[in-house]
Every structure is written in structure tokens, then in C-alpha cells.
Amino acid sequence: MTVIGWIQILLFCAVIVALTKPLGWYMTRVFNGERTFLSPVLRPLESAIYRIGGVDERREQHWLTYTVAMLLFHVGGFLIIYGVMRLQAVLPFNPAGQSAVAEDLSFNTAISFLTNTNWQNYGGESTISYLVQMLGLTHQNFLSAATGIVLAIALIRGFSRASARTVGNFWVDVTRCTLYVLLPLCIVYTLFLVWQGIPQTLGPYVEATTLEGAKQTIAVGPVASQVAIKMLGTNGGGFFNANAAHPFENPTALSNLVQMISIFALGAALTNVFGRMVGNQRQGWTILAVMGVLFISGVAVTYWAEASGSTVLNALGLTGGNMEGKEVRFGIVASALFAVITTAASCGAVNAMHDSFTALGGMIPLINMQLGEIIVGGVGAGLYGMLLFVVLAIFVAGLMVGRTPEYVGKKIEAREVKMAMLAILVLPLMYLGWTAVAVVLPSAVASMANAGPHGFTEVLYAFTSATANNGSAFGGLTGNTFFYNLTLASSMFVGRFFMIIPAMAIAGSLAEKKSIPPSAGTLPTTGGLFVGLVVGVILIIGGLTFFPALALGPIVEHLAMTAGTVF
Amino acid sequence: MLKEIRPAILVLLALTLITGLIYPLAMTVVAGTIFPAQAEGSLITRNGQVIGSALIGQEFKDDRYFHGRPSATSAADPNDSTKTVPAPYNAANSSGSNLGPTSKALADRVKEDVDKLKAENPAQAVPVDLVTTSASGLDPDISPEAALFQVPRVAKARGISEDRVRALVATATNGRLIGLLGEPRVNVLALNLALDAATAR
Numbered sequence: 001m002t003v004i005g006w007i008q009i010l011l012f013c014a015v016i017v018a019l020t021k022p023l024g025w026y027m028t029r030v031f032n033g034e035r036t037f038l039s040p041v042l043r044p045l046e047s048a049i050y051r052i053g054g055v056d057e058r059r060e061q062h063w064l065t066y067t068v069a070m071l072l073f074h075v076g077g078f079l080i081i082y083g084v085m086r087l088q089a090v091l092p093f094n095p096a097g098q099s100a101v102a103e104d105l106s107f108n109t110a111i112s113f114l115t116n117t118n119w120q121n122y123g124g125e126s127t128i129s130y131l132v133q134m135l136g137l138t139h140q141n142f143l144s145a146a147t148g149i150v151l152a153i154a155l156i157r158g159f160s161r162a163s164a165r166t167v168g169n170f171w172v173d174v175t176r177c178t179l180y181v182l183l184p185l186c187i188v189y190t191l192f193l194v195w196q197g198i199p200q201t202l203g204p205y206v207e208a209t210t211l212e213g214a215k216q217t218i219a220v221g222p223v224a225s226q227v228a229i230k231m232l233g234t235n236g237g238g239f240f241n242a243n244a245a246h247p248f249e250n251p252t253a254l255s256n257l258v259q260m261i262s263i264f265a266l267g268a269a270l271t272n273v274f275g276r277m278v279g280n281q282r283q284g285w286t287i288l289a290v291m292g293v294l295f296i297s298g299v300a301v302t303y304w305a306e307a308s309g310s311t312v313l314n315a316l317g318l319t320g321g322n323m324e325g326k327e328v329r330f331g332i333v334a335s336a337l338f339a340v341i342t343t344a345a346s347c348g349a350v351n352a353m354h355d356s357f358t359a360l361g362g363m364i365p366l367i368n369m370q371l372g373e374i375i376v377g378g379v380g381a382g383l384y385g386m387l388l389f390v391v392l393a394i395f396v397a398g399l400m401v402g403r404t405p406e407y408v409g410k411k412i413e414a415r416e417v418k419m420a421m422l423a424i425l426v427l428p429l430m431y432l433g434w435t436a437v438a439v440v441l442p443s444a445v446a447s448m449a450n451a452g453p454h455g456f457t458e459v460l461y462a463f464t465s466a467t468a469n470n471g472s473a474f475g476g477l478t479g480n481t482f483f484y485n486l487t488l489a490s491s492m493f494v495g496r497f498f499m500i501i502p503a504m505a506i507a508g509s510l511a512e513k514k515s516i517p518p519s520a521g522t523l524p525t526t527g528g529l530f531v532g533l534v535v536g537v538i539l540i541i542g543g544l545t546f547f548p549a550l551a552l553g554p555i556v557e558h559l560a561m562t563a564g565t566v567f
Numbered sequence: 568m569l570k571e572i573r574p575a576i577l578v579l580l581a582l583t584l585i586t587g588l589i590y591p592l593a594m595t596v597v598a599g600t601i602f603p604a605q606a607e608g609s610l611i612t613r614n615g616q617v618i619g620s621a622l623i624g625q626e627f628k629d630d631r632y633f634h635g636r637p638s639a640t641s642a643a644d645p646n647d648s649t650k651t652v653p654a655p656y657n658a659a660n661s662s663g664s665n666l667g668p669t670s671k672a673l674a675d676r677v678k679e680d681v682d683k684l685k686a687e688n689p690a691q692a693v694p695v696d697l698v699t700t701s702a703s704g705l706d707p708d709i710s711p712e713a714a715l716f717q718v719p720r721v722a723k724a725r726g727i728s729e730d731r732v733r734a735l736v737a738t739a740t741n742g743r744l745i746g747l748l749g750e751p752r753v754n755v756l757a758l759n760l761a762l763d764a765a766t767a768r
Contacts, residue, residue, distance in 0.1 A: 053574035055578065187594065217657075222591045324677075326702055353663035
């Protein structure tokens, strides 16, 4: 570890904290339906969309209607992605002549982008056409991100409203989020990325003759417009197979810094939106502080592990840390930092191959996802995930001290706690359950690229990533098989919707409750004590759930590595 | 609930059109106008022929050139399309090795490369990036140490002084952005082009 490395890490954190308040202010205005500086341009377009869709923007929805609208929206989204993938061979914008994508792979990819996971069983430049990149993937990157954000907004409204029957209008929220938040940021961001060197063209792959006279086919495409939203929307699905490690997806140290910032920016700002909407910004900062504590701890471990390198390779006289699967322009620190950010948020873009990380360096991304990606998290998903843990922490604290559990003026009762537990417990059921099935099926075991405990970690990582809707991978695992395509799709589906529906149920029941003013018996939910309490609850619940699985994978591999054992 | 079906179709189609077609196509036009070179892929031409991209590494095996990092990319086997064969720096199929820290295959491969490089230049420690594959398999860069390590071989193969080659490496070395971001590095293709230009004169 170096001083300059830590300065880069702190610079990143400082930018995120600085962006939280202005972005939070802007997003609050957007979701309160107020005028913004973009209204003169966007308002006519917005009205036109409501007119076409027959949406009455003043009419709000009950939480159940809101959820049904969201689900219907997803059915349509699924059909579009699945359709364009199956039909890409006969559709335009396909200069590389890609043939139709197989049924199981199309199914997996459609679910993957719908759920904001962006698991890559497809090979980017080698499998899909430009039209699929744009109409299938870029479009769903926007809409799944917008969906995540508006669900968080609906839950926040549950906390901030009193004796209300409704939580907002899904169609209005999703349209405003796309038009006022995501699209303007992406337009500026795309131009920045092209300036840094990311291609944006519809031309065919380039045929080059190298200096030594060999032929090199260079894949290009409309990359920048896809990368902008893939980062900002914490989607993470790469235009190319190597994702953000590919020089065309992340060409410079500056593009790398900005990409890392854009993963966290909206998620962090949502904590501020929460604070503003419940009438006390300190509530938002407290949540961000919980995230910050967990984040910095993770960065420290991964940075240390990667800088220390692999005992096995160091024995050959190599120094300078673990550079297998990393790019020279990023080096150790920017690769380690990116890995922790992308898994803390539900992004899943990678600028280094996690499969080649040291055992402990790769364990932190795994833990980040197993905690449910609540450290900033996916846009929206991170906040509602974190609020579920907050509900639980409040409940635990209430039990300990005999105070009435209440949070930002709302009584937390049996229904909320049950729903929070349902959402939190369904995740390990998927990733531990499917991992257990996979390791006893010979055909599933055959997909492992590495032998020994590392192979087990590859499978555990895959199901964890899918369930948590992350999408990063220990990429050695051959995931494009019938078994993995279907089981991973089911993990992504359950991981997304069995988190969303309980969260929306909580939103609905909270909105109906009366707001009670804080009294002497109210547990203060801002400040260091509360931060400590929430961090404690997260680590205890998380640790009890997945420690045994980690012991079989990265922990035993670390011990093997230090003993110089190879498999 | 039934009245949510109309917006589910029409709002979705409107937003799909905006984000899935209008946005990427408009950005293609705008970016192609403002930054045409980058939008096309930062291509480098010599004598009217495209020889590669400034951002994409290519394979160098000749002693007269600086070599990039090992690459783990592959291509479909021409004899059996269900299998793949190693194809370093295949810019149409980026990927890393995905070998983990306790992989015997990785340890064996690195040991073999270390031994080869030690024989080539026993005077210096082997730089780690010269024996590890990059994440994309297309890394255009090597560390300044990895470039300096190869100076004796390149100078000998070209019959020019080591100092001259070292000066070219120094010119081709890019530092950290504002002294802070990223890592010092040398773009291998740019260095080799400079080398060709310097020795052609």
C-alpha cells in the first residue's frame, strides 16, 4: 500500500460526499414534481408521453397498484430484449453478422438486464449486434435503473407521509427519472467518455495489419452511450466481454475515476433525498455514514491483500502485488478500489478480473454482495435494502432497551419487521441453495475453471452475484450452459422481486400510519451510536448467514496459498 | 389494475424509443462530429494502412520490438468450432486468464516466463507485469520498469546503443495524471512506432 494509493481512495470519497447534497437537492425536486432548469426543454416531451400512455399525472396509486404497474412494465421490457436477441440476425445494425442468440442465453440475458443485474453469459463483441446493444441493453439499463430509483422514492414517501393511501404514480416517477435525471447526465457523460477515447460508431469492426504484419480485428461500436448508463444506473453489463477492463470501455486513469464516481453518485444522493423528504437531512447523512464505515473497511482489506500479492508468485521473486488479471494503467489501487465499489453498489462492471484476485481480496466483493449491496448499493435498491436493515436495527434496539421502536416518526410494528426479514432471508436461500445444488451436480462442477477451493468460490460468487443483482463474476466459470442460464436467471428474478415486493408492502403500511412526534422515549436515529448499532446488526446477521460458506471458499484458499499449496 | 396495461405498453414504447434508439444514434452523430478520431476507435494509420488502435495492445514477438504483456485471449478453433485456441491480443474477443492465486496452471506459466526473462536479462529483477496476463488481454501498456528491462535485447537486435533506446523509452513514458491518478506506463505500440521512426532515419 502506498500513500499515493490512499490519496486516490480519499479523493474518491471526497467527491462522492461533495456530490451527495446537490444531486440529492435536484432529485428531490424532480420527484416532488417541481420545476427544474431543464423543464422548458423536457416538459413538452414529458406531457406527450403521458398523453400517449393515457396517464393522469395527478392521480396517485396505492402501493399495490404501483407494484403491479412496475411488474407490467417489466413484462414488456422482457419481451423487447428477448425479441431483439432472438431476431438480431434479420434486424439492422449488425455489421459483424451475429446470428440469433440461443433461447436459454436470451432468456438469461433478458432477466439479467431487467433485474439490473447485467450478468454476462453473453460475450459482448462476439455475440450480439449493435441493435441489441442499443435497443435491448442500453434501453433496459435506463429503465431498470429508473425502476430501482422510483421504488426507493416510493418507500421514502411511505416514511414521509402520514395517514396516506398512496405512494406516488409509477408512470410519472419512471418517466421523470428517465427524462430529468438519467438522460441529461448520460448525454454529457457520453461526450466525456468519447473524448477520453471510447468509440461511438455504427461502423463495422476494424481490420488492422499490425506492425509485425499480423491481422487484428478490432471490435468497435456505439460503446460510449452504453457505458455511460451502465455506470450511472449501476447496471454493469459490458459492451465488451472484458467490461471496464477493456481499453475501449475505460481508456484512461481519468475515465476510471469518473466511472467509479458515477457508480456511487446517484445511490449516495438518494440518502440525501431520503433526509430531505423525511424533513431532516441528518437522517440521510447517518445512513451514508453507515455505508461509509463498511465501505472503507472493505477497501482497506482488498487493497492490502492485492498489494501484498500471491504468496505462490512472490516465491518466484516477483514484487509489486498481484497483477494477474489487472491492467497497467489502473495498477493495484484503482483495481482494488473499483472491485469494492462495483460490488458495494450493485453495478458489477469490472476493471480487473475478480477471479484472479487473491483469496481475501476477492472475498470482500463477495461479502459486499452477500450483505445485500446496501453500501450505497444499486440505484434505489441500495437505499431500500439499507432501510430494511435500519427497520431491523430499530426493532432490535427496541427489544434491548424496552423503548417503542419508531423511525422518523413512524412506529415499526410486526408487519414491517416480518416483511424486512422476508426480504433479507430470501437472498441467502437463493445463493446458498443453488450453490449447494451446483456443487453436487457433475455437469455444473465441470463449469469451474479453477480446481480446489477457488472453484467452489467461483460457483458461490456466481449465485451471490446473480441473487444480489450485481452481475460481476469470477469469470472463469462457464456460465453459458443450460443449468447455469436457468438457475442464475431464477436467482436474479427472486433476488430482485422478493426484495421489491416486501419493501413496497412496507412503504404502503408506513404511509397509512399516523406520524408521531419524537418524545423522551424515542431512540435518536442520527449520530454515532445509531451508526454503530446498524453496522453491528448488518455484520451479525450477514456474518451468521454466510460465514460457513466463506470458510469453505476464500478462507481455506487463503490458508492454502500462504502454505504454498496449488491445485 | 387493467387500466395500467395501456401505459405499460405505450409509456414503455415511448421510453424505449428515446433511450434505445434516439439517444444512442444522436450521440453517435454528435460524438462523431466533435471527436471523430476517438469515436472511430483512435485508429493509427501508417502509409495509408490501419496498423492498429492507440488504445488496443497488439502482439509483438520480434526481438527488435518491445513486447507487451502476456495475453489470455482466445479464438474459435478453425478445425472445431466448439473449442477455442489461444490467440493473443484478439481484439474481437477480450478476456483475462481468470486463473486464481492457488492455480497450478498460473504458477507453472509464470515460472516458465520468469525463467525465460531471467535468461534474457539477468541483470534486472523481472517486472511483475511482464509475466502476468492483463484483465482484457488487450492491455496497450507496460510499466516503465518492464520497458527498461527489454532495452538490452532491443538495442542488440537493432544494432543501436542502449542509451538511445533508453531515451526513447523515457520519451514514451506517461506519468500519473496530475501526479496522482493511475500508474506510470509506456504505450507499447507508440514506443515501437517511435523506435521504427528513429532507426529508419
